Amino acid sequence: MNRIGLIVGLVAALVGSWLLWQWGFCRFYVVPGFMAVVTAKSGEILPPGQILAKPGQRGIQEQVLGEGRHFLNPWQYDYKIMPVIAIPPGKVGVVTSKVGADLPPGEFLAEAGQKGIWRGVLGPGKHRLNPFGYQIDIVDAISIPVGYVGVVTSLSGKQTTPDAFAGPGEKGVRRDVLQPGLYYVNPKELQVDLLEIGVNQVSLLGKTGGEVITKGKMASQNVAMENLQKRALAEQMEKRMDYVAQQRVQESVSDKPQLESSMMRGTARAKQAAAAAPNQQSPQPSPAKPQLPPDASHVLSLNQFVEFPSRDGFEISLDMTVEFEFLPEQIAWIYQSYGDLPAVVDKIIMPQILSVSRLKGSAYRAKDFIVGEGREKFQNDLTEALAKAIEEKHIIVHDALIRHVNVSDQILDPIQQASIAIEQDLTNKEKQNTARKQAELNTELGLVEQRRQQVAQETEKLKAEILADQEKQVAQLRAEALRQTAEIDQQTALIRADKTRKLGQAQANTVALVEGEKAKGFELKAAAFGDPAAFTLWEFANNLNKDLRVSILHAGAGTLWTDLEKATLGELGGAAVLNNKK
Template sequence: MTTKTKAIIGFVAVFLLFYLGFWRWMVCRVYVEPGEILVLTNKLGDENTNPDRDRVVKSGVKGVQAEVYGEGRHFFSPLQYHADTSSTVVEIKADEVGIVKSMTGEQLKAGDFLAEEGQKGIMRRVLTPGKYRLNPFAYEIHKAPATRIRPGSVGVVTRLTGAPSPEGQLAEPGQRGIQKNVLQPGIYYRNPNEWKVQEVWVGYNEITLENVAFPSSDGFTIQLDISVVWGLLPKDVPEIINRFGTTEDVIRKIIRPQIESICRIEGSKYGAKEFIEGTSREKFQK
């Protein structure tokens, strides 16, 4: 081996040692702390031909890179990449749902309200409880309460997107409007931009109607407080809500008018004195 060859080998060895020991470890090393996200911006490569559509780009294209990196050591040349670790992992808790807004991709078609993969806008899919490493230049996350249906209640589901259901009818799958099936007690992770859920108590309810007035058989005006026990069957709730609105509307439109009508009919059979007597009053109230 000649002296020149030895010199070349020595130079290469020193260069590699310098590269591995100083340049790569001291200059190119990026340490990402637990909970942080590494976002890279490529300074070299092909130009982004559609920056309005592609806010983040694939490898080899100038601009914010679509791929992000999690905790640990990473090695990227500062001559080619700008490294940003200021963003953090998104955590969705057990009682939350994550609403995703995409800031990159194709524009929504006319008439569409929710975005699919590859489109800009509020996305149809949601984030369920967990931790997510998402590119903050591509997505915005808004946290909303999960839908909770308590024991003794059901959830009446209204779809906010899709073709409208026929007027006065419950919606078929895929149609906009009140759905035929209810949600049973539990926690549901639904997109509030696509679904509206109204919790309705089922079983028996007792309400008191105050100052129900009706005439007695001898022409006096009687006023009584009437207690009524009423209930809803789970299978009937969607139809009732579709026709009348809320349970308060059911009381106002159906129950109270019916009670007042019954009181007028039955109350006219008794004289004013009989309403003062305990036995007659009790009989009427039953």
């Protein structure tokens, strides 16, 4: 018995020691929002090139421990508490894996289990990836504002054939575009360029150059989304300025006029300010994007202008505005064929404007550009020819508006003086016509006043005649009403008299009939009795009061009338006779 108790006590001591060891020395807790990176102190040595250890291997373990309570032997394992990867809304995490199999030749995007940049991205939320084996770069998601579409260019896969859209697994521009919204895509896999849909303008200001005015972005109701869209548009402008910079380099070689951004210096300052601000949202901060002024994405300057000789040899320059629009269903083809908006303006819009303006303008004289009718005809011809020339590029030209025509003073002054003289002559003639018309008007006004007075007199006369006629008609109507009233009263009296006569006659007839019937009744009753006297007695008896009582008294000897005062009731009549018999 003592031996069993000793064994039980020993087991209890061992269990208690083990619990004390686990709870007091092996236990640790990972708070929410953090993870534990575990390092094994014992096990197999890692092969060359392997960074993270599998279970049973020595080194930093690939799997991390999430929030909660954990137990690890401090002699065998060490751990380090680190924050989890937190990706805020509107961001994506681009994962670069340092572990896994090497990529095949020519590939730069990795699948699960491969080393390199993952094709998939991490969406908003918290993720537990070992920071010693994976690098997370947090970048903006693709936000497409209202009024824009996103043209998608695949950066991986087999290169597609020229002038063909990229299909699945191919590299190149895709046919389908992204509509306004928020997209979580890998910027290493897909490049998304924002292009305006709707009406844009090319505004030329004579020899001072011009500008490309794009449509403005519609404001978002969400502040975070608004900031995200601003950064997307800033990135769009940065790409366009890169194109402008390349064109300026070519301009210095070929002396060809090119686009020049009006926001170049402002954007450079924005880049410096953005680069100085640290990014606090990512363990691996991505380069900050420049913050452009609010209208930076809406205006690009041009150093080109429209100038051509007229038919009579004078130099003409135009201030004009061309409104054009990209067809939404063809915007991917336009981007694939020509590039972004500055490239389209540089390669398509401006060459056609310059060519068509020279071609059409050289057929007009300098005077035609000054006189209104000729200028309007030239504007209509220019709009029609420009729209027809650019239509095959899937670009719609809505209007080509001529705001001002710059003509040499050598021809402008004589034409203006001649036009002024003509206008002055027309003005004088119009003044004479006005004076004549004024005299005619005064005459007509006098006639109108005379006629007005005549009409007023005739009106008063008609009013008096109408009033007299109305009074006459009223008197006639009143007399007629009195006559009809008298006739009605007479007829009423006759009707009442006839009524009284008929009522009296009816009452008399009623009495005669009733009394006659009563007499007939008496006659029949008398005939029934056989003797009128008997009927009379019956009638007399029938009409007596029902409460009447008749007592017959026999007077006996003597005279009833003489002894009546002395006799009592018992002494009269039959009572006296009865008494005598006794």
